[in-house]
Amino acid sequence: MQQTLEANKDWLTVFQLPSYAPDLNPQEGIWSLAKRTIGNLAAADLDQLARAVKRSLKQIQYRPHLVDGCLAATGLVMDG
Template structure:
């Protein structure tokens, strides 16, 4: 668990060194959806996954989110929002997995738009990670995974209840929400 540093200092001519006790004892992955709907407040839906602290594979045989984890997140978001989902995804290999592609093809309540390669500036969720790194995660050396998880949940909850921050992440991309024409 190396700490993300926001700012530090050292004497002129000396490279700053941040010492961290212990080594990594686990891995935590987080997936998030920024949800926008014209006329309603923006929402943030996220799911953390805790991996084997001994460095082994997870229940899905991966050390990160599997396509089934994303599928479960999409189902939960659809139930929570009660509306169709329009996803704007980057080119993460899991987003392009055959199982997830087949799942999306079978459900008419999901529409997917792929972002071009190397375009994190068009992904609103990247703004969420930036906000998180600059607030609750900045300049902190976590002593154990539980402290990291508490800080992560606290930071995401703080963003979740400030819809203007989530709106700002969309505005920073240059993308915008549009109303779908109603069938007549």
């Protein structure tokens, strides 16, 4: 890899990113919101848990300001 980087350094810029950066990942904010509503759920089975997660995500989907807030919290910008 180092040889490839060195051979292409005239046009290739490499940025070192952290291996785990939830603050740069908007979906982490969405999961955080979803976990608030299902955090105390004692699901009887996997189907009940799946239904609860789907219901929570659907509630978030119909509140676009929450989704926008998760994106804004990362400092990223959506084009288009």
